[in-house]
Amino acid sequence: MNNYVYRIFLVISLIVSLSCFGSVYAEETTVITDMAGRSVTVPAEIDSVLGTAPPVSEVTYMIAPDTLIGLNFVFNNTKYVPAEYASLPNVGGQQMGNTLNYETFLSMNPDIVLYGFTPGTDANSTIDDLQTHLNPIPVVAVADSTNANNYDPEIAFVGELFDQKQTSEDLITFYQDVYRKVNGTVASIPDEKKKRVYYAEGAEGLKTDPSDSMHAQLINICGGKNVAKVNQIGSGGMSPVSMEQVVSWNPEVIIAGDAQFYKKVLSDPNWKDITAVQNKQVYLIPNQPFGWFDRPPGVNTIIGIPWTAKVLYPDMFADIDLASLTKKFYSEFYHYDLTDDEVSEIITSSGLTI
Numbered sequence: 067m068n069n070y071v072y073r074i075f076l077v078i079s080l081i082v083s084l085s086c087f088g089s090v091y092a093e094e095t096t097v098i099t100d101m102a103g104r105s106v107t108v109p110a111e112i113d114s115v116l117g118t119a120p121p122v123s124e125v126t127y128m129i130a131p132d133t134l135i136g137l138n139f140v141f142n143n144t145k146y147v148p149a150e151y152a153s154l155p156n157v158g159g160q161q162m163g164n165t166l167n168y169e170t171f172l173s174m175n176p177d178i179v180l181y182g183f184t185p186g187t188d189a190n191s192t193i194d195d196l197q198t199h200l201n202p203i204p205v206v207a208v209a210d211s212t213n214a215n216n217y218d219p220e221i222a223f224v225g226e227l228f229d230q231k232q233t234s235e236d237l238i239t240f241y242q243d244v245y246r247k248v249n250g251t252v253a254s255i256p257d258e259k260k261k262r263v264y265y266a267e268g269a270e271g272l273k274t275d276p277s278d279s280m281h282a283q284l285i286n287i288c289g290g291k292n293v294a295k296v297n298q299i300g301s302g303g304m305s306p307v308s309m310e311q312v313v314s315w316n317p318e319v320i321i322a323g324d325a326q327f328y329k330k331v332l333s334d335p336n337w338k339d340i341t342a343v344q345n346k347q348v349y350l351i352p353n354q355p356f357g358w359f360d361r362p363p364g365v366n367t368i369i370g371i372p373w374t375a376k377v378l379y380p381d382m383f384a385d386i387d388l389a390s391l392t393k394k395f396y397s398e399f400y401h402y403d404l405t406d407d408e409v410s411e412i413i414t415s416s417g418l419t420i
Contacts, residue, residue: 101223102183102193102207112228114176118166118196119159121211121364122182124356125220127151128237128365128399130228135174139362143354146402168199178204182211212280212363214287214371217241221365237399241368244391245287248375251382252289261378263290264317264342265360271320271327271337272312273304280363285321288374293317309336316341319378320348321359328417349377349417355400369395376418388413389420 094110115133117123123138131151138159144152157174158167171179179200183189189207197205206227210220218238225234252260263285267273275281277292281303285292293315296305320342322328328350337343351359351370358370372391375383389409396404404412410420 100207101209106204108204109177112177116176117180120362122180122208125365129224129233130230141355147355178206182208185209214283244371255289260291262293262318264293264320267304267323269324269326275303281360284374290378322350352412352416
């Protein structure tokens with residue numbers, strides 16, 4: 067084979083290998099500016115996507131579910147998930163200190179990969195490293211995917227990205243309505259009158275997250291005072307505490323993240339002297355198909371804002387129709403129409419009454 071023929075052979079081989087990835091080499095492309103300020107070339111029409119962690123995957127599920135080809139998690143329960151989404155594969159991700167499986171992502175060949183980051187952090191080096199490993203699939207950075215005080219920009223960006231502006235606008239309106247209603251109402255509560263709240267995680271209830279953690283932010287938003295005086299353990303959270311610490315904090319309300327703990331805490335002698343237990347003010351976070359309060363911290367917790375408000379201040383928020391809000395949220399953003407019985411089951415299982 068002479069040099070000229072060999073060079074032609076190399077060019078053809080390169081074109082064939084690149085065409086296998088498809089994404090950036092789509093026939094029609096466009097250049098967007100992602101939320102990290104990067105110029106990214108993406109297909110003009112995005113039909114398939116993977117996220118690197120649950121928060122960005124869940125906002126995609128809520129706004130453009132048909133684009134998802136995989137998830138970073140297993141649904142807590144597929145009862146309220148349409149069959150076409152319940153069967154999506156779990157491709158892993160970068161949550162809880164895990165490293166992304168680049169081979170898996172490359173083999174699934176999404177049009178784009180979404181990466182969630184927190185503004186102000188040194189995210190660019192991580193994004194650049196991710197892009198290097200996933201070339202030529204474009205990586206699109208999405209900001210504030212875990213900030214319950216400021217979901218608007220993320221929701222609007224994702225809606226624009228997938229040409230689902232109406233859905234994103236509807237989600238922003240829902241979010242703003244419940245956020246402003248709740249946060250505005252509790253703003254007048256003096257600090258010394260705020261309910262003391264403990265977020266109990268794990269089967270024994272002896273893991274928690276402090277007030278500055280993204281995992282416990284709904285306590286602050288809804289006017290509670292997080293009693294946990296602990297240090298945050300990385301982005302995954304769940305700091306271990308002792309029974310003695312919880313007793314000394316003596317919370318008025320306990321928000322439980324684990325059903326096993328919730329079932330036994332009221333009869334557990336170790337917890338009997340705590341005010342929340344004595345007054346039966348212990349509530350289990352609804353988690354179907356996603357957590358309402360946490361795990362993950364993301365737009366899925368929007369419906370948890372009115373729930374947490376009614377847990378902490380039932381009299382102050384007696385006018386919130388949680389059943390109606392739940393039906394609307396599931397129908398429009400979880401793509402599942404709840405029956406009255408299903409709404410009742412979700413809410414009453416948490417310890418609240420309809």
